[in-house]
Amino acid sequence: MTANPVTANIVRPYGDTTGDGRIQVSFTLPVPYGTPADKARAEGAAMQLAGKMGLEPAMVVHAKGMGPDYTFFIVYGRVSHLVDLSQVTVTEREFPLLSPAEVNLRIRAGLGRKLVVVGACIGTDAHTVGIDAILNVKGHSGEKGLEYYREIRVVNLGSQVAVPDLVARSAAEGADAVLVSQVVTQREAHITNAQEMSAAFRAAAPESGPRNWPLLVVGGPRFDPSMAAGLGVDKIFGKGTTPGEVASYLAYALAPDSGAAADADQEAGASA
Amino acid sequence: MKSKLNLDPEKVRLARELARRAGEPVTELATAHTTASIERAVLRIAGLDGADQDGMPWVNRLADAVRESVGLAHGVALPAWDALVAGGYPDLRTLAEQAAAGQVKFRIPGGSEAAAARELAVRSVAAGVATIDAQRARRTRMIGDLADPPQPWIYLIVATGDIYEDIPQAQAAARESADVIAVIRSTGQSLLDYVPEGATREGYAGTYATRENFRLMRAALDETSRELGRYVRLTNYASGLCMPEIAALAGLERLDMMLNDCMYGIIFRDINPVRTFIDQRFSRQVHARAGIVINTGEDNYLTTADPVDAAHTVVVSQLLNEYFALEAGLETWQLGLGHAFEINPAVPDSFLLELAHAQLVRELFPGAPLKYMPPTKHMTGNVFAGYLLDAFFNLCGVMTDQSILLIGMMTEGIHTPFLSDRDLALENVRYVRDAAGRLGESFVPAPGGFIEQRAKQVLGDSVALLRRISEEGLLTAIAAGTFGITRRPADGGRGLDGVISRADGYFNPASEILEAGTGDAGGEPAASLSETGASR
Numbered sequence: 001m002t003a004n005p006v007t008a009n010i011v012r013p014y015g016d017t018t019g020d021g022r023i024q025v026s027f028t029l030p031v032p033y034g035t036p037a038d039k040a041r042a043e044g045a046a047m048q049l050a051g052k053m054g055l056e057p058a059m060v061v062h063a064k065g066m067g068p069d070y071t072f073f074i075v076y077g078r079v080s081h082l083v084d085l086s087q088v089t090v091t092e093r094e095f096p097l098l099s100p101a102e103v104n105l106r107i108r109a110g111l112g113r114k115l116v117v118v119g120a121c122i123g124t125d126a127h128t129v130g131i132d133a134i135l136n137v138k139g140h141s142g143e144k145g146l147e148y149y150r151e152i153r154v155v156n157l158g159s160q161v162a163v164p165d166l167v168a169r170s171a172a173e174g175a176d177a178v179l180v181s182q183v184v185t186q187r188e189a190h191i192t193n194a195q196e197m198s199a200a201f202r203a204a205a206p207e208s209g210p211r212n213w214p215l216l217v218v219g220g221p222r223f224d225p226s227m228a229a230g231l232g233v234d235k236i237f238g239k240g241t242t243p244g245e246v247a248s249y250l251a252y253a254l255a256p257d258s259g260a261a262a263d264a265d266q267e268a269g270a271s272a
Numbered sequence: 273m274k275s276k277l278n279l280d281p282e283k284v285r286l287a288r289e290l291a292r293r294a295g296e297p298v299t300e301l302a303t304a305h306t307t308a309s310i311e312r313a314v315l316r317i318a319g320l321d322g323a324d325q326d327g328m329p330w331v332n333r334l335a336d337a338v339r340e341s342v343g344l345a346h347g348v349a350l351p352a353w354d355a356l357v358a359g360g361y362p363d364l365r366t367l368a369e370q371a372a373a374g375q376v377k378f379r380i381p382g383g384s385e386a387a388a389a390r391e392l393a394v395r396s397v398a399a400g401v402a403t404i405d406a407q408r409a410r411r412t413r414m415i416g417d418l419a420d421p422p423q424p425w426i427y428l429i430v431a432t433g434d435i436y437e438d439i440p441q442a443q444a445a446a447r448e449s450a451d452v453i454a455v456i457r458s459t460g461q462s463l464l465d466y467v468p469e470g471a472t473r474e475g476y477a478g479t480y481a482t483r484e485n486f487r488l489m490r491a492a493l494d495e496t497s498r499e500l501g502r503y504v505r506l507t508n509y510a511s512g513l514c515m516p517e518i519a520a521l522a523g524l525e526r527l528d529m530m531l532n533d534c535m536y537g538i539i540f541r542d543i544n545p546v547r548t549f550i551d552q553r554f555s556r557q558v559h560a561r562a563g564i565v566i567n568t569g570e571d572n573y574l575t576t577a578d579p580v581d582a583a584h585t586v587v588v589s590q591l592l593n594e595y596f597a598l599e600a601g602l603e604t605w606q607l608g609l610g611h612a613f614e615i616n617p618a619v620p621d622s623f624l625l626e627l628a629h630a631q632l633v634r635e636l637f638p639g640a641p642l643k644y645m646p647p648t649k650h651m652t653g654n655v656f657a658g659y660l661l662d663a664f665f666n667l668c669g670v671m672t673d674q675s676i677l678l679i680g681m682m683t684e685g686i687h688t689p690f691l692s693d694r695d696l697a698l699e700n701v702r703y704v705r706d707a708a709g710r711l712g713e714s715f716v717p718a719p720g721g722f723i724e725q726r727a728k729q730v731l732g733d734s735v736a737l738l739r740r741i742s743e744e745g746l747l748t749a750i751a752a753g754t755f756g757i758t759r760r761p762a763d764g765g766r767g768l769d770g771v772i773s774r775a776d777g778y779f780n781p782a783s784e785i786l787e788a789g790t791g792d793a794g795g796e797p798a799a800s801l802s803e804t805g806a807s808r
Contacts, residue, residue, distance in 0.1 A: 028692045064695070067444055072692040123460075132576050132758070140649075158542040158758075160463050189476060221686075239653075 009086045013079060021078045025053070028072050033065030046073040054079045091226060095252035097244065100149055103251045107151035110255030111176075117146055117250065118170045118214075119179040120157040123193040130219060131156065131181035134243050143244045152247065163193075163200045170214055171204070176254050177215040179246070182223070191231065194218045198232030215253055217246070275635055276716050277628075277727040283735060284636060290738035291591035294746050299599055301546060302553040306780065308465070308770035310554045311335050311348035313516035314782045317400035317524075318393070320364040321483065323469040330368035331517070332466045337371035341378040345775035351378040353396070354389035364396075380777075390779060397781040400524065401561065407526035408563040411503075414494070419502045421451045424669055426701060427507070427643070427678045431456035431688070433475035435485045439492045446496045446504045448698050452529065452676065454507035455489060457481050462512030462541045463766055467521065481508050481518055486525035505529055507567065510555050511537050513547075513767045519555035520782075523562030529608060530559060533569035534596045535589060539756040540572055544765035545747055549596075556600035557786040566602065567676075568593045571612030571645035576756040579614040579649075583629050584733035585755055586611050590633065591738065592746070594640075601786070604639040608676060612645035613665040617657075621722065623664055628726035630672040631717070636731075644669050646680025658682040659700065666704035671715045677701060 015022025029045050032038045043060050050058035055077030062074035098106065107115045119135045133140040135156045137147040147154045155173050157166065170178050180197055182190035201213040219237035228236045235249060275281075312331040323329045338344060338351050352367065355376050361367040370376050381389055428450040430441045435455075442453040458475030461468075471488060472480040479485060486508065493504045505528035510519040515532070522530050534552050537543035559566055570586040570593075577585065590609045597607050611633050615622040633642060646665045651658045662680035669677045679697045681689045689697070717723035741749040753759040 026692065028690065066691060066695045067447065070691055072695060136576065136758075159540070160460065160542075 009084055011083045011085060012081075021080065022076065023055070023079055024074065024076050025050075025055075026072070026074045028066070028070055030069060031071050032069055033063060033071040034068065039063070042071045043073075046071075046075060050075050050077055054081050056080060093245075095249050098248045098251060100144065100244070100247065103149055103247045104151040106251045106257070107149075107255045110251075110257060111151075114151050114153045115250060115254055116153045116155070116174050116176050117179060118155045118157065118166070118173055118175040118177075119181070120161040120166050121159045121181050121183070122161050122163055122166060122197055123182075123189060130183055130221075131179065134179065134181070134219065134241070134246050140242065143242045145243045146247055148243075149247055152250070163197050166197065167200050167204050170201075175214045177217055177250050180216075180218045182218060182220040190218075190220050190222055194223075194231040194233060202232070215250070217249070219246075277631060277635055277724050278719060279632075279635055279728065279731060283731060287587075287591055287636075287731065287735050287738055288595075290735065290742045291588075291595045293742040294738060294749075295592055295595040295599070298549050298746050299553065299596070302550045304774055305546070305550045306344065306347060306772050306774055306778065307516070307547055307550050307767075308335060308339070308344065308772070309514050309551055310516045310780070311338075311344050312514075313520045313554065313558070314347070314349055314397060314780060315352070315364065316517055316520045317404075317782050318364060318396040319400055320368060321469075322365065324369075324372060327469060329466050329469060330365060330372075333372040334364070334368035337368075337374075337376065338378050342380055344772045346380050346777055347774075347779045349393040349397075349781050350386060350389055350777075350779045351380060353393040354379065354381040354385060357385075357388055357392065390781070393779070393781045394784070398785055400520075401782070401785050404523040404558075404562050407523065408561075411526055411528065411563060414497065415503045418497055418500075421502050423641070423675045424644075424673075424677045424705070425451035425505070425641075425675065426698070427452040427454060427676050428694070428698075429454045429456050429678070431478045433458065433477070433479055434473040435471050435479055435488055436473060438479055439489060442489060443492055443496045445694065446493065446500060448695065449702065450504070450679075450698075451502075452505040452507055453489075453493060454529075454531075455479050455481075455485070457509045461514075462509075462537065462543070465513045465767070465770065467514050467517050481521075483521045483525060486521055486527060490526050507531065510559070510566075512541065513543060513551075513770070515548075515551040516554045516558070519558040519562075519564075522564060523558050526562075527564060529565045529567055530555075531569060532556065532559060532566040533589075533610075534593050535750065535755055536569035536572060538750060538760050538765065539758050540569075542760065542765045544768040544771070545750055545760055545762050547765075547767040547771050550771060552596065553600050554783065556597055556602055557783065560601035560603070560606065561786055563606075565606050565608045565641055566597060567608040567643045568610045570610045571614070573756045574612045574614040575649055576758065579612070579616075580619065580625060583625075583730045584737055586629070587633065587636065587730060587734040588737050588741070589755060590637065591734070594637065604637075605641065607637065607640040608643040609633065609637055609640050610643045610645060613647050613668060614645075614649050616650055617661060623668065624722055625726060626664075626668050627672060627715075627717070628723040629730060630668050630674060631715075631723065632727040632730055634672050634674070635727075641675035643676040643678065644674035645678050646684070648680075648684050651680075651682070651684035651686075653686055655682040655686075658684065659696065662697065663700050663704060666701045667708060667711075670704060670709050671711050673712045 012019050012021040013023045031042045031045055033042045043063055046060050047058055058075055058077030060073055060075050064072045066072055119131045121131055134145055135147060135154050136145045146152050182193055198216050205213045216233040217235045218233050219241055221239040223236045223238050225236045225238050312335045315331040320331050335348050338348050342351050355378050356367050426449055428445045430438045432438050438455055456478035458478045458480045460476055461480055468480045468482050471484045472482055490506055493506055497504045507529040508527055510530040510532040532555060537548045538545045570589045573582055573585050594607055613626050615625050647661050659682040665680055679701055681693050681697050683689055683693045747762040751761040
C-alpha cells in the first residue's frame with residue numbers, strides 16, 4: 001500500500017517524463033497527397049482525427065502518399081485520458097503452471113493412466129501451424145510439445161478434419177481432451193466452427209447422466225479467451241500460448257489433484 | 273561460377289546422384305498409375321469446360337461416369353472419344369451431359385474403333401496444347417515488347433476472397449513495384465476434388481483458383497504491364513487434389529508461376545503421398561510445356577521444424593524437387609526452389625547462419641530462380657522489431673543473389689496487411705535493393721570461417737539424409753516424419769481412392785503429346801532469366 005492510493009491508481013502514458021501523456025499512432029486516410037493543396041488538406045485531416053482521438057497537442061511527424069488516393073501518417077501527441085488502475089480487470093489463470101515432470105506426475109497420480117489428447121484443425125482450416133506448435137514434440141518458444149510428455153498420448157489428426165470425423169475418432173481413441181486450432185477467421189469461421197464442434201460432441205453424448213464428452217479446448221490467434229461459454233467449450237487459448245500452458249491446464253482439469261500440488265507452482269515432487 | 277563456400281563438387285554430385293536414386297522408384301510408381309484428376313485434366317485440355325447446375329464441373333461428371341462404367345485403368349480418353357464417335361455427339365459437353373444423365377454406354381474399344389477414338393482424342397487434346405503453346409509465345413512476345421524486371425523480383429500476395437477486390441489490389445501492388453503477384457487460394461481448396469467454376473467472390477483466407485479467375489486477373493495484369501512498361505507475373509497454386517487440372521488451366525490462361533511442390537501436399541495437407549507424386553509428375557509436364565516457373569515449398573518445413581536443426585531437410589527436399597522436375601521435363605530456369613529466413617533472432621549468429629544457408633542453396637542451384645521467403649515464426653507482434661528482421665531478410669536476399677523475394681510484412685501473424693504495412697514493406701525492400709543490391713559481388717565468406725563451415729555441415733548432413741532415404745525409400749522416409757516432423761504413411765491421407773493402376777493399353781493423349789517434346793524451342797521467355805540470375 002502506498003501513502004496516496006488515489007494518485008497511485010491513476011496513470012497517464014509515459015513519453016520521457018512522468019505524466020506527459022505522450023503517445024505515437026500511425027494510420028492511413030483515403031485522401032490524396034499530391035499537390036501542395038492536397039498535402040495541406042491531408043495533414044489537416046490527420047490533425048482532425050488526432051484531436052478527436054484525444055491527442056492535444058498533436059504533431060504529424062510523417063505523411064506519405066501511397067498511390068494516388070491514400071496517405072499514411074505517423075502522429076505524436078499528448079493524450080488527456082487518464083488510466084484508472086483500480087478499474088482494470090484481469091482474467092487470472094485459474095491453474096498452476098507446471099513443468100513437464102510435474103504434469104506427468106500429476107497425470108500418473110490423478111488419472112492412473114495416460115491422458116489421451118486428440119488434436120485437429122477443423123472445417124476448411126488447413127493451417128496446422130498452431131496445433132502442430134502445441135502437439136509436435138518440437139513445440140515452440142523453447143517448450144516441447146505435448147508429444148514430449150510421457151503421460152500424454154497425442155493423436156494429431158491434422159488439417160481440415162470434418163467435425164463428425166473428429167467426434168468419431170475422439171470416441172475411438174478414448175480422448176480425454178480434444179484440442180482444436182483455428183487460424184482462419186474470415187467471416188468469423190473460427191467462431192462458427194468452434195460452436196459446430198462443441199454442439200456435435202454434445203449431440204453425440206447420451207441426453208441424461210453425467211457429462212461424458214471430452215474436455216473441449218480451442219485455440220487460435222483471434223479467439224477471445226473469455227468467450228468459452230459462448231462457444232460451448234471448456235477453455236480457449238489465445239495468441240502466444242505455449243505447450244506448457246496447455247499441458248498444465250489439461251493436468252489441472254483432468255487429473256484430480258491428490259494433495260499438496262494444488263498450492264500451485266510448487267517444485268517438482270512436492271506432492272509425491 | 274566459382275564457389276564462395278569452397279564446396280566439394282564431388283559431394284554436390286553425390287548429393288544429386290542420391291536424390292536421383294531416392295526419386296527413381298517414385299517416378300516408376302507415377303508412370304504405372306494415373307489419377308482421377310489427371311484424367312479430368314486431359315478432358316480440360318481437350319476443351320471441356322463448365323459445370324452442371326450444382327456447380328459440379330462437367331469433367332468430373334464425365335470422368336465419374338466413365339469410371340463407374342468401365343473404370344479409368346485405360347484412361348478416360350479411349351472410352352470417352354469412342355462414345356463420342358459411336359453416339360454421334362457433337363461435342364464433349366453434350367457427351368458429358370448425356371453421360372451424367374445415365375444415357376451413355378461406355379466400353380473399351382479395340383481394333384479400328386480404338387484407333388479412331390485415339391485419333392480424335394489426340395486431335396482435340398493437340399488443339400488445347402496449341403493454345404498453351406500460343407499463350408507461352410504471347411508471354412515471350414510481351415516480355416520482349418515491354419521489359420523484364422531485374423532480379424530479385426518482388427513477390428506480393430493478395431488474398432481477399434473476392435476476385436473483383438483482388439484485381440485492383442494486385443494492380444496497385446504492381447504499380448508500387450511488385451514484379452510478381454500471387455493470388456492466395458481459398459484455404460479449403462486443396463482438399464476439394466473438383467475445380468470450382470467461374471468468377472468467385474467468396475473464399476476463406478484467399479480466392480478460389482478457377483479458370484475464369486485466372487483469366488480475369490491475367491487480363492488485368494496485362495493492362496497494368498502495358499501501363500508500367502514491364503511484364504508483371506501472375507502466380508497461383510498447382511497443389512491439392514486437383515493439381516493436374518489446375519496446372520492445365522494455368523497453362524491455358526497464361527499464368528507465369530505456379531506453386532508446385534513434390535511433398536508439400538503430403539506433409540501439410542495430408543494428401544496421400546502416392547496420389548501426390550503421380551499428380552505432381554503430370555502437372556510438371558504441363559508446366560514444362562507452358563513455360564511456367566514452379567515454386568517449391570521448402571520454406572514450410574522451417575515453420576514446423578527448427579530452422580537450424582532441419583536446415584538440411586530443406587536442401588534434401590530441393591534436390592528431390594529438382595530431380596522430379598527435370599525428370600518431368602522442366603528446365604533449370606523453371607525451378608523456383610524455395611527456402612526461408614526463419615531462424616530465431618535470439619540464436620547467436622542467426623544472421624550468419626541464414627547467410628550460410630542462403631548462399632549454400634544459391635551455389636547448389638546456380639541457374640535456378642530461387643524463391644526466398646521472409647520470417648513468419650518470429651514475427652512477434654513487435655512490428656518495429658519485425659520491420660528490422662524483414663530488412664535483414666532483404667539484405668540476406670540481395671547478398672546471396674536470391675531471385676524472387678516474397679515481401680515480408682511487419683504485421684505477419686497479426687492481421688492481413690494494412691495498405692500501409694505493404695507500402696512500408698516495399699519501402700524496406702527498395703531501400704535494401706538500392707543501397708546494397710551489388711553487395712553480393714563483394715560478399716565472400718572467409719575461407720574456413722563460420723559461414724563456410726556451416727554451409728559444408730548442412731551439405732554433409734544433406735548427403736547423409738539422402739543416403740538414408742535412397743536406402744530405405746522416399747515413401748518410408750516420409751512415413752517416418754523426415755520432413756516437417758510430420759509422419760505421413762503411404763496408405764494414409766486423402767485422395768488414395770483416386771489412384772488407379774494403369775492397364776495394358778492405357779491411353780493418355782496429353783501425356784503422349786507432352787512427352788513427345790515441345791513444338792516451341794525458340795523464344796525462350798526466361799533464357800534471360802537464367803542469365804540474369806547467374807550474373808547478378
